[in-house]
Amino acid sequence: MAAICAAATALAVGGVTQARAQAASSAEVANGEYLARAGDCIACHTRPEGQLFAGGRPMPTPFGTLYTSNITPDNETGIGKWNADQFYQMMHTGRFPDGGLLYPAMPFGSYTKVTRKDSDAIYAYLRTIPAVKQANRPHDLKFPYNNRSLILGWRTLYFNEGEYKPDPKQSEEWNRGAYLVEGLGHCAMCHTAINALGGSSESQAFQGGLIPMQNWYAPSLTSNKEAGLGDWSLKDITDLLKTGVSARGAVYGPMAEVVYNSLQYLNDSDTRAMAVYLKSLGQGSPPEAATSKVPSPESSLLLTLGKTIYDGQCASCHGAQGLGKPPHYPPLADNQSIQMPSAVNPIRMVLNGGYPPGTAGNPRPYGMPPFAQSLSDDEVAAVVTYIRTAWGNRGAAVSAREANALRSAPLD
Structure with a gap:
């Protein structure tokens, strides 16, 4: 009888353990979906009218056209055979599981700041989406940019590997905002000027620049002469991020797509944290008088x-x-x-x-x-x-x- 009771107890404990594991797994997947939204992964990896995360979206660049990859869990054409370590390696180092180099249109320069825990959550979420058998389309790059070995030089100049390190002088809220803006949000990809080599300087981060091939200008976030938010209220900033409109202005063009696909889904706490960080970037300097370009x-x-x-x-x-x-x-x-x-x-x-x-x-x-x-x-x-x-x-x-x-x- 004692043996039966012990066995029953073991089964009960095992069931509770399994239930807890499933609940933890479910929570991780839900968090991964949220983080994938924060990273705006859908914008690049899903073609208009295409299947979710199946890739194939063309990305014109000054060097030719790149086509985004299939990140569904298909074993042959997607990332179905990747494990969590390999996914983190890709996010953190900008390398495929076989060591191959990713082109920097994939914002691994920002994603390297993402924590291992968050990377694992995104990976767990991607494992749950429908697998799509769709081969990746070869890139159409001009010579010599079709030689991936050139990326080594680019990485030497412009890539700094490493997770985000909180600034102890700042609040927890500010650091959360910085993590989202600098890491998953990869805001610097647009709001920092891109040079002829397709790179950007950390010293010029968030100082604004023309988005290559799109002909929209991503304004400076560091200067109130452009879009610095130093004199905006937190409510105006959070309204703009969450809804796309506020008492101070509205978003259009590429930024409208970011709000639609990503920012509107963030919780109020994270939206406010981003607003706190973005407001701190504004220098508060008044606009300078400009000189007319015409007589x-x-x-x-x-x-x-x-x-x-x-x-x-x-x-x-x-x-x-x-x-x-x-x-x-x-x-x-x-x-x-x-x-x-x-x-x-x-x-x-x-x-x-x-x-x-x-x-x-x-x-x-x-x-x-x-x-x-x-x-x-x-x-x-x-x-x-x-x-x-x-x-x-x-x-x-x-x-x-x-x-x-x-x-x-x-x-x-």
Whole structure:
């Protein structure tokens, strides 16, 4: 009888242990899904209308076109044969299980900061998604960039391996925000200028730059002359990250995709932590007066024409004084993104229009219509110049040539 009781007890304990293990595994998978959202993995590894994480999305670069990889658990074409150690090696070192080198379009320069625990959680989640048998498409890179051995030189110059180390001088919340922004969020990939070799300097991190091949400008996060958030409230920052709109502005272009695929799914604690860190990057310096790029008489003509166009086409939404109707119609007066040295984004918005992302917090965003079909290059230059210099704004005038150069820019 005692033996039977002991066996029954052992079975009961074993059942509890197994249940706990399954619960722990389930929690890890759920956390991995959350972290994969934070890392915006879906944006690159899922083609429009394609199967989840099956790859094959083209990524044009100045060196040719890369095609993203299949990261579903298919044994032949995906990562089904990888173990957690090999997945962490890829995230942390930018190398395949066989030691091969990843091209740095995969942001391993940021993902190296991700902890082993979080890497394992993402791996556990990817093991649960449907396996898709879809062979990876070969990259189409120009010579000599199709020689992977060149990546060794790139890594020597631009890759610093190592997990994120908390700054003991900062709060736990600030460090969590830094971990998300610098690591999983890989925000520096866009908000840091890329040089001719496809690399960026850590000393220029988050100082802004033109996104190669997309012709959108990712503004500086360190200076309030551009998009530094030093004088924004935490609520305005969290609103922008969570919903895509706030009292201070709205996101469009590539950033709208980031909010749609990734940031809207973060919990309030992590969104606030990111806001705390991003606010700390802002230097708080006021915008400097810009010098017009066009002769003064031409500037006067541009402003006169620009005001006429603005009053007729824009004022009904953005207001005669550029105050907008936040959060749906963003203000243009005293808007840093309007006044930046780069006029790429306001020109593109006038030409192509656009919508903030549809999010849970803003499911029916108000959009801006395109004017490329109704305004000439001179008229686009005029209205953008007016917006950048009216109501105390200190942006520089733009030319018809700049407007023309962006007419054929890709829309995503």
